[in-house]
Amino acid sequence: MTARDVAKVLYDIETYLGLHGENDFKSSAYGRAARAMETSGIDIAAAMESPGGFAIPGVGKALASEIREIVESGTSSQLEELRGATPPGLIDILKIRGLGAKKVRAIHLQLGVDTLRGLEEAVRENRVASLPGFGAKSQAKILEGIEELKKSSGKFRINTATEYGEHLLSELERLSSTVRVAIAGRLRRGAEEFDSLSFVVESDDPAAVERDLAGIEILGEIARDGRTIRGLIDGSYSLRIDVTPAAHYHAVLHQRTGASDYAFMISIPLADRGYDLREDGLFRDGEPVALESEDDLFRLAGAAVIPPELREGIDEVRRALDGDMPRLLEPDDIQGMLHVHSTWSDGRSGIAEIVEHVRGLGYRYLLITDHSKSAFYANGLDERRLEAQGREIDAINEGLDPAEFRVLKGIECDILGDGTLDFSDDVLATLDAVVASVHSQFTLSGEAQTERICRALANPYVTILGHSTGRLILKRKGYDVDLKHVIQAAAEHGKSIELNCNPYRLDLNWRMARYALRKGVPIAINPDAHTLADFANMRYGVMMGRKAWLTRERTLNALSLDGFLEFVRKSRGEKIVEGA
């Protein structure tokens, strides 16, 4: 049982207490204790042994004994009791944006609604609008929320897709009926959301593969149509497996990877040279053409190799035919981590621990960017604490070989409603670099939001614009903003824009990132890490960067430390404008 597992139970208790109409302050005490468990870095086993117990602010006598119970039994009797007394549908209803515990409780008590379906009926029968505290607008928003939930159900983000994909890959490789196996489809070329996974399997016996799949625990509803097998992953997500003989393996993998527009475009130069590229393989004069690798196919087309990430059917085929294919960014090109939270704000690890981890991953520098004071919900730093943090960073640097690794002082500075920043220029000037982000007032008009962000970019001390749309994939649309305008402003002021690696964010999205690159704006691939595990998200950011044709040269944190600091200096003074 880790501190995180304990926190999960405490969060659940907070939720259920709210649904049961318990005192707000009592339920939020559980939430506070949960956060304290997550951020304190407490060693649970040691705390259980020590007579002092959980000496953490926010954890008093009652919670300490409850935490003991959780650690010993894996759950809390209070939670089990609450859960038993709560219709599970209420938890689903709670997922609707704009509905919190109080409103869900009111809907449940006054309308007897306890499922999403029941709520949808009640809305359609106009029964919600008549409840006290509700009206026509909130009813309409609830319906919107239900639609939103429906739309995102059965869909998953890139981290989940990757976990399922890699798990299934190893399971499929283990089957006696398979020779070679590869991930295909959108997971191979990178995407923001998924509703299915696609694999290509080499085997001469599709029926045997189908039989073997029954042994894979998370798969169900397996059905085969010739060489194509479909099924369900964990009862929710679609699976497609294309079984192919050895000769067609690379051609089929290629066909199952690219978008349909792309497949059409690449088929044209092949056809010009006498090759017929089909779903089931590559042919010439009706005879199969065996490929040694996917690269062979591009050679036959007279094109440079197109990396899977680019196979969307935009202009990549034309450029490959022109031989205009750059070397795209690789994970190993990344040298620095530029957007990282520590326990000083809402991160879960101390700076020293982060340094050790990041060095271990082979990076050369680290910009600590905790939240600024307006982000009090995230324990943002005020001027005094920022200074104290700077002293800690100085001390850590003293213990490091500067030629090998350096910790930089930064901040993720809130962009205030009017586009000014959360710290004065004098304070920002003391830092090595600044990430500026919007965390409030998401509902400004597009015009005002754009103006606000452009104004922040005009501040000389801003280095990088953080998560530029505020979207949370499959959860929340971003705020209304004219990204082309923002990108133009970044270009004019010599700033960088981040591509946030969090699977929920992935913004600047790859389409706009490509536009930014054309405008000469360097992209920073940023982990926005709050835990050590978050650094693993870098792979998603690199993948999305590659979709945007990002190269090492145009990646801010692929620069050496000196190169990065040089960029910061320029961004504070000189204006750089590169044409489109």
Place this chain on the structure above:
DNA sequence: GCCGTTTTCGGCCCGACTGTTTTCAGTCG
């Protein structure tokens, strides 16, 4: 439930937004 006392009860993190109200409650970050 926690905390800090003017020591046993009253306040509890802040501010914007929204939709409901007619001065505010609920939600969210």
